[in-house]
Amino acid sequence: MQSVTVWNEFIHEREDEAVAEIYPEGIHTTIADALDERGHETRTATLDEPEHGLTDDVLADTDVLIWWGHAAHQAVDDDVVDAVVERVQAGMGLLVLHSAHACKPFTRLLGTPCDLTWRESDERERLWITDPGHPIVDGLGDSIVIEETETYGEPFGIPEPDRLVFTSWFEGGEVFRSGCCYRRGRGKLFYFRPGHETYPIYHRDDIQTVLDNAVRWAAPSEGADAYGGNRNVEPPESP
Amino acid sequence: MQSVTVWNEFIHEREDEAVAEIYPEGIHTTIADALDERGHETRTATLDEPEHGLTDDVLADTDVLIWWGHAAHQAVDDDVVDAVVERVQAGMGLLVLHSAHACKPFTRLLGTPCDLTWRESDERERLWITDPGHPIVDGLGDSIVIEETETYGEPFGIPEPDRLVFTSWFEGGEVFRSGCCYRRGRGKLFYFRPGHETYPIYHRDDIQTVLDNAVRWAAPSEGADAYGGNRNVEPPESP
């Protein structure tokens, strides 16, 4: 069981009726409920809360932070971004979903713009598993098929992933690196593409399985007592 | 200018009329001619020559070895494979083409079976460039389109590439990691998917550009004078 905080900018669900029908209480609530049922301890946080709901206390108590954003990346306060980035360096896991590819914490941690091509034309997507032994795909088959979704295309402006878990095929001719693992400091990061707000993708059992697996994978280990920023030290050996 | 040896098992071109029409003098000759025109010094070698044409003298004079095989991987002598692998460790580049994914030198150097799914159904392939700053794609656009070809699919049984340069989309629903860079010892390896023998793929200018670029990329550097196998040494510092 991990302590998971699901963050959502929570805008489309309140401004667009079609989205509200799919996620009446917000994408964050749907994801949090799914992880709760799978045995995690969950809370949610949204853009309009003070400190976007990501106070030091909340972050300190979060093993894995899930991030969904799209319309308001620039509205996220830089102090909150600093706090999130610092917590990832210290071990907190970070799952970055769909259009959050361009969110501040992810681009800050990767050091690249994470840009891509896109199109909204209800295309079919097949996410092929390119790393079948990875714990993030526990219990899946060879691919996940999403009947209709937004399309993303390469080049995806990211550093080479440590492990590439999913690669998507789209009906209209694109491919995309849809499941990408990284490490920054002690923290693990996983980018997972599915999740456009106008489709009920987070209600799917297979997608929820990936999120559950990814939470378990991204949770911090104890690690070594060996880190403390830039600091002056005495020689450990005396020549 | 690099010294390039193009190796081919040279079987289909002599047994299958349709292939012979496309490559009357063999795939190796077509590739060698193309690289010759682009300024490299080329030779060819085939399975039926003594030592498969890969004598110590030939290997010692080869900067980059190109390998095409399909029907006769097991007929390649293990001593020749040992010599090729050793030369790669010492710095020789190795370009592995299409169905040579399963050849002995490549699987030996990667340490995995490099298996995949496949189908011959004349499908359209689009090779997306997923690493647009890599020297192997110098001069290309955003993708290479091959109108009809054999299909390969994931999971491709390889270690994570150091850099993934091409990812293919296929009409029938597959994706494939079609351009993969590795290093083993001092040698650079590049796997490049296109090249099924029943299509005139190596006659294409864009494919020849990739081969030319890959040869330049895979050529050995001088490196440091720092290597010599397992050996006993005196302490460099005297405590």
Next chain:
Amino acid sequence: MQSVTVWNEFIHEREDEAVAEIYPEGIHTTIADALDERGHETRTATLDEPEHGLTDDVLADTDVLIWWGHAAHQAVDDDVVDAVVERVQAGMGLLVLHSAHACKPFTRLLGTPCDLTWRESDERERLWITDPGHPIVDGLGDSIVIEETETYGEPFGIPEPDRLVFTSWFEGGEVFRSGCCYRRGRGKLFYFRPGHETYPIYHRDDIQTVLDNAVRWAAPSEGADAYGGNRNVEPPESP
């Protein structure tokens, strides 16, 4: 709890009295006992047993295989090596200790000779943790100090590790990449340098902690049902 098989060539302990005093029942027994106490289910296997003790049944029941060898790498039967390599591709973890850097399964899986420089001069070693968030160093401090040991030096003829967990400092002037993580197929590999047979290194609590952590890390995940060698497939999408 993992099912662990500890393999040892078991030669020095029977031929060298000084080694026998340190490991009267062999290095394998000391390691197996330590892991047993830490909650794993262990068995041992040695070179002189039929199939070196690594029958198909044993391998099929092994989550993580630990390998110690030095004097008799070439005496290990290639069929057994094939079976070990295949099991690693299918998910079995492999921990490679000290002079097993040159053993057949490890060099086969890495695709390089894994050669190095060495010297027996009772030097002090300090293994620095270069990846403090890695689960293999759970519970450690910033380094492990071994008062007297054999020295290894760079260049270590390996592919770039996926993660470099330990880097050693030696009194006589060498450094060495002493803790290296890899993946091959579904299997995880960890090379760990300490363990020269003439010192009681595997009796140390900190070294046993690393082995315990590494066993937990290297144990297979369920993964996806997505793998089956080279095979012909129908198009998943019908264009």
Next chain:
Amino acid sequence: MQSVTVWNEFIHEREDEAVAEIYPEGIHTTIADALDERGHETRTATLDEPEHGLTDDVLADTDVLIWWGHAAHQAVDDDVVDAVVERVQAGMGLLVLHSAHACKPFTRLLGTPCDLTWRESDERERLWITDPGHPIVDGLGDSIVIEETETYGEPFGIPEPDRLVFTSWFEGGEVFRSGCCYRRGRGKLFYFRPGHETYPIYHRDDIQTVLDNAVRWAAPSEGADAYGGNRNVEPPESP
């Protein structure tokens, strides 16, 4: 021949007599002269110039930017950092020297604090070459010995390097990953540890050789015409 800009905060050389004696015209001038002699076209830029000497025109004309900083990382204007980072994404190489490990462009591009331990105690350093086939070590032996220098120690707070070219041994007991290669976007990055201002390190021929090699390695390739930020696209295939 590359177009190289050598940037230096240029503070210690004007405030500390001992440093001024070693680098009377600044570290940047010493490095620029050395690269000029080795065939590159060089210019310098310093903190106190308008835009720190890194105007859009200068950056647009720079193949490789070299960065030395220590006392004034925070004084570097964020707009200039943005411009440098963007140019690296577009292909400009970046060499980061010694105490510039903590400079804004490097930490921004890596996404980690790049912190470390340190001590000024005139210790001997031996930089072992851990990747002897890399072009950055062309022409060197197995190591570089620096008789007296500042010490850095692990853990170095960086992402796993793409290639680790140098690992340092220090007399007082530390090791350090002293030569680290990365890619961000189309740009190549190389961190190189030597260069404390109180020692005449940049006057050495071997260190200048590394800088020369690194400049050649980090220079941009032409690459593919395949990049353009987040953008909406039409389907390349019509299903």
